Amino acid sequence: MTSPQDNLAFDQTRLDKVRALKDKGITIFPSSFDRQHTVLEIKTRYADITHDKSAEPVSTAGRVYIVRNHGKTLFADLGDETGKIQLYIRKNDIGDEQFNLFNQFIERGDIIGVTGHIFRTKLGEITIWVETFTLLCKAVCSLPEKFHGLTDIEKRYRQRYVDLIVNEESRQTFRIRSRIISLIRRYLDDHGFLEFETPILQPVYGGANARPFTSYHNFLDQKLFLRIAPELYLKRLIVGGFEKVFEIARNFRNEAVDTNHNPEFSMVEIYWAYRDFEDMMGLTEAIVSSIVIEIHGKFEIPFEDTTLNFQRPWKKLAMVDAVKEYAGIDIYANTVEQLRDLAQQNKLEDWEKSKTHREFLVQFFEGLVEEKLIQPTFIHDYPVENSPLAKRHRTKEGFTERFELFIHGMEVGNGFSELNDPVDQKARFEEQDEKRRLGDVEAQMIDYDFINALGYGMPPTGGVGIGIDRLVMLLTNNVSIKEVILFPSMKKLQEDGEELPAVDASEKK
RNA sequence: GGGUCUGUAGCUUAGUUCGGCAUAGCGGCGGACUCUUAAUCCGCAGGUCAAGGGUUCAAAUCCCUUCAGGCCCGCCA
Numbered sequence: 063m064t065s066p067q068d069n070l071a072f073d074q075t076r077l078d079k080v081r082a083l084k085d086k087g088i089t090i091f092p093s094s095f096d097r098q099h100t101v102l103e104i105k106t107r108y109a110d111i112t113h114d115k116s117a118e119p120v121s122t123a124g125r126v127y128i129v130r131n132h133g134k135t136l137f138a139d140l141g142d143e144t145g146k147i148q149l150y151i152r153k154n155d156i157g158d159e160q161f162n163l164f165n166q167f168i169e170r171g172d173i174i175g176v177t178g179h180i181f182r183t184k185l186g187e188i189t190i191w192v193e194t195f196t197l198l199c200k201a202v203c204s205l206p207e208k209f210h211g212l213t214d215i216e217k218r219y220r221q222r223y224v225d226l227i228v229n230e231e232s233r234q235t236f237r238i239r240s241r242i243i244s245l246i247r248r249y250l251d252d253h254g255f256l257e258f259e260t261p262i263l264q265p266v267y268g269g270a271n272a273r274p275f276t277s278y279h280n281f282l283d284q285k286l287f288l289r290i291a292p293e294l295y296l297k298r299l300i301v302g303g304f305e306k307v308f309e310i311a312r313n314f315r316n317e318a319v320d321t322n323h324n325p326e327f328s329m330v331e332i333y334w335a336y337r338d339f340e341d342m343m344g345l346t347e348a349i350v351s352s353i354v355i356e357i358h359g360k361f362e363i364p365f366e367d368t369t370l371n372f373q374r375p376w377k378k379l380a381m382v383d384a385v386k387e388y389a390g391i392d393i394y395a396n397t398v399e400q401l402r403d404l405a406q407q408n409k410l411e412d413w414e415k416s417k418t419h420r421e422f423l424v425q426f427f428e429g430l431v432e433e434k435l436i437q438p439t440f441i442h443d444y445p446v447e448n449s450p451l452a453k454r455h456r457t458k459e460g461f462t463e464r465f466e467l468f469i470h471g472m473e474v475g476n477g478f479s480e481l482n483d484p485v486d487q488k489a490r491f492e493e494q495d496e497k498r499r500l501g502d503v504e505a506q507m508i509d510y511d512f513i514n515a516l517g518y519g520m521p522p523t524g525g526v527g528i529g530i531d532r533l534v535m536l537l538t539n540n541v542s543i544k545e546v547i548l549f550p551s552m553k554k555l556q557e558d559g560e561e562l563p564a565v566d567a568s569e570k571k
Numbered sequence: 572g573g574g575u576c577u578g579u580a581g582c583u584u585a586g587u588u589c590g591g592c593a594u595a596g597c598g599g600c601g602g603a604c605u606c607u608u609a610a611u612c613c614g615c616a617g618g619u620c621a622a623g624g625g626u627u628c629a630a631a632u633c634c635c636u637u638c639a640g641g642c643c644c645g646c647c648a
């Protein structure tokens with residue numbers, strides 16, 4: 063069992079170098095450096111440079127990625143956020159003392175600033191002919207191997223900073239993630255939606271069916287839950303008179319961790335007054351397809367061994383029709399007994415459990431259809447029992463005006479015409495509460511304050527939530543959610559003793 | 572929760588089938604080298620073979636337990 067300090071990767075020879083530099087009176091961690099150009103700026107401005115040195119000098123800074131020593135001269139690769147550029151350093155130019163200093167103390171991983179002129183080497187590489195260099199930060203941990211880099215998946219997740227230093231693909235994934243979030247925000251901003259922040263610590267959790275994380279407030283002496291969804295608070299804002307609102311929300315669900323689930327994940331939830339679920343399908347299409355174009359420049363993008371096509375309009379199917387089309391089963395042409403036989407034949411889990419047509423519908427859909435929905439597909443008209451916050455369907459008894467977006471077999475979005483009948487909402491909550499009391503760990507609590515809010519009147523409203531992590535997976539061709547979350551939840555490594563925050567005696571009961 | 576694979580030097584790894592001195596490259600250290608591109612050449616150091624237990628004259632290798640992770644399945648309406 064490793065102890066926490068064993069995780070420190072300080073390299074003794076590097077620590078020795080720090081000591082030696084200090085003894086020489088060299089500032090190892092200076093406060094600033096006058097960087098005039100990024101690597102990309104230099105490469106762009108001097109794209110046509112020849113073997114002759116540029117007239118004007120440049121100054122840039124970054125991490126040393128590799129050093130190629132040739133005795134009285136050396137080459138090194140310097141990298142900043144925008145890219146890498148080669149350095150050429152000669153003893154003749156910078157003098158014995160500086161040259162020896164570089165040779166002895168600057169190594170892979172250190173951060174330096176340089177000044178010099180640009181030229182192109184005989185082999186055609188754009189290069190900075192260095193005149194001065196300054197140590198800006200001595201790395202006391204050594205980087206992974208220069209050619210293979212860091213390939214250990216676990217280490218890439220646990221020490222993302224190292225992953226980002228050495229793996230450009232990883233940097234690119236997170237650049238795209240950042241861009242996607244910014245594009246979502248910009249789209250909604252441009253279309254008149256207001257962004258709000260609602261409570262993460264909630265006395266009553268709701269808005270989804272999921273197990274919550276539980277916390278505790280010392281001063282208030284009460285239990286608080288980390289939100290599983292922002293839904294019920296955002297709808298309170300619609301009651302309050304805001305008509306187009308959204309939140310880019312981190313949600314917390316105390317459930318399984320696998321390639322599609324992280325305990326904390328990001329969603330954008332959008333509510334739009336005087337709109338319904340059809341409109342929200344349209345909005346979802348518009349947002350997602352515009353992001354695809356911004357990121358990839360076209361609607362067809364590669365994912366795994368297939369091509370996803372985001373060209374609008376996307377396929378829309380009622381759940382009943384989806385089961386008919388993808389599973390070949392006409393739910394309402396069969397009796398419940400026949401459906402049970404079919405469920406058994408198809409080896410569905412818990413085939414004997416379902417008792418109604420609608421229960422079998424959901425069971426067949428989840429068991430046989432979801433995984434086949436590769437291209438962006440909206441499935442709509444969900445049974446009322448599964449959708450306690452959605453408005454009853456205007457024409458289909460027992461169903462709701464709800465849809466989910468599936469891409470590559472993954473649930474990416476979920477929306478509906480929001481239930482705004484406070485009496486019906488109260489009854490639906492009570493049904494959930496009953497399930498919860500009978501042991502359904504994911505059934506919802508009754509949020510009386512939310513019911514009360516509906517009592518003051520919420521206009522007909524459309525709402526949708528889009529899973530940002532999964533969207534990023536699709537747009538960056540990553541199969542695991544851990545690849546698109548900077549610091550995914552990982553089990554802690556050491557079990558020796560639990561560290562707890564200090565306790566204030568005055569708060570103790 | 573079930574199945575399966577993986578864990579060897581700072582990094583990338585050979586060795587595990589069939590038990591017999593712990594491999595190499597990179598990196599580090601020392602030396603040579605003034606246009607290299609994973610520079611090249613010579614030399615040196617570097618190991619709790621994930622942890623613990625067992626079998627054996629002898630275990631990285633076989634057996635058991637544990638830890639962490641990947642993948643698949645289940646769970647997630």
